[in-house]
Amino acid sequence: MAESSLRPMNALGDTHSVETSGAHAAPDLQFENLEQQHATRVFGMWIFLVTELMLFGALFLMYTVYRAFYPAAFAEGSRHLDLALGGINTAVLIVSSLCIALAIHAARTSAKRSQLALWLLAAAVLGIVFMVIKGYEYFLHYQNGEMPVFNWTLTGAGAGHVQLFFWLYFAMTGVHAIHLSIGIALVGIMILRALLGNFKPNAYTPLEMTGLYWHFVDIIWIFLLPLLYLIAR
Amino acid sequence: MSEPIIPTRTLFIVCGALLLLTALTIGAYFMDLGILHTPVALAIAGAKAVLILLFFMHLRYSSGLTRIVLLAGLLWLGILILGTMDDALTRGWVLGTAP
Numbered sequence: 001m002a003e004s005s006l007r008p009m010n011a012l013g014d015t016h017s018v019e020t021s022g023a024h025a026a027p028d029l030q031f032e033n034l035e036q037q038h039a040t041r042v043f044g045m046w047i048f049l050v051t052e053l054m055l056f057g058a059l060f061l062m063y064t065v066y067r068a069f070y071p072a073a074f075a076e077g078s079r080h081l082d083l084a085l086g087g088i089n090t091a092v093l094i095v096s097s098l099c100i101a102l103a104i105h106a107a108r109t110s111a112k113r114s115q116l117a118l119w120l121l122a123a124a125v126l127g128i129v130f131m132v133i134k135g136y137e138y139f140l141h142y143q144n145g146e147m148p149v150f151n152w153t154l155t156g157a158g159a160g161h162v163q164l165f166f167w168l169y170f171a172m173t174g175v176h177a178i179h180l181s182i183g184i185a186l187v188g189i190m191i192l193r194a195l196l197g198n199f200k201p202n203a204y205t206p207l208e209m210t211g212l213y214w215h216f217v218d219i220i221w222i223f224l225l226p227l228l229y230l231i232a233r
Numbered sequence: 234m235s236e237p238i239i240p241t242r243t244l245f246i247v248c249g250a251l252l253l254l255t256a257l258t259i260g261a262y263f264m265d266l267g268i269l270h271t272p273v274a275l276a277i278a279g280a281k282a283v284l285i286l287l288f289f290m291h292l293r294y295s296s297g298l299t300r301i302v303l304l305a306g307l308l309w310l311g312i313l314i315l316g317t318m319d320d321a322l323t324r325g326w327v328l329g330t331a332p
Binding site: 046047057060065095097101105222231233 | 238239241244245247248251252255258259262263270271274275277278281282285286288289290295296298299302303305306307309310313314317318321322326327
């Protein structure tokens with residue numbers, strides 16, 4: 001890395017210039033060293049992710065209860081989903097997670113900042129591809145009259161319970177999509193900071209935290225695939 | 234940092250395994266597994282989650298403290314779901330589950 005001003009970040013993402021010597025960033029006042037600073041912030045991120053798990057957990061709980069009550073309606077609702085699109089989206093998110101992991105690898109091995117930015121860009125683009133495919137799926141549900149409130153045309157015995165499945169489908173995929181949008185925005189910020197040379201092999205904590213968030217959102221989708229798309233043929 | 238840097242080769246292998254497991258779960262969907270259908274799908278999803286946690290989220294190299302945070306979260310999620318189902322399924326609201 002060329003000599004440039006080194007900016008360790010605190011948890012809020014503030015930057016402040018620090019006198020540096022060589023490639024070693026200085027920790028903030030309250031920390032003994034960079035390792036402790038990094039470990040503390042990553043630990044905080046994990047606690048946040050566990051609160052996120054509880055947020056999604058409430059949705060998973062509702063899903064479990066109503067699927068136990070109306071298994072046939074959930075199987076019927078599941079057959080209205082497009083497995084090809086769901087499968088493609090799963091692959092898209094998995095590859096995007098690989099890109100994030102490769103970006104962190106690039107940051108830690110002193111690769112060129114353009115290389116780091118490119119991996120992040122690839123992940124963000126894949127995130128957007130996911131959102132576009134998801135939006136197309138929503139559009140199809142609207143067209144087919146499978147969208148509660150906006151356009152619901154299914155009638156007959158048990159249609160109300162199928163609607164319940166679709167309420168949960170939109171709530172779960174919707175909350176997931178909101179999270180992914182936040183993830184894409186975060187990665188966008190990381191691209192700018194990478195290009196500004198904010199990250200060093202020993203100062204990449206914001207990148208690590210963004211990565212943890214991205215992978216968490218990926219894991220949520222990995223469970224949504226079998227729960228929503230793969231209930232019964 | 235003190236955490237080792239995971240080689241790119243490992244990252245690519247993990248990604249390949251994740252894609253393979255995705256293909257596997259969709260393949261299992263078209264097989265006649267009967268009552269095992271959902272458990273198999275969830276087991277494959279769980280395996281994928283473990284791979285991501287261990288390698289992409291570096292849990293394999295994290296401190297015990299970080300792992301305990303995750304385990305505590307999963308424990309409470311388990312209490313949330315099992316505790317609620319314990320109640321919901323023993324009220325006779327679902328056919329054949331009356332006490």
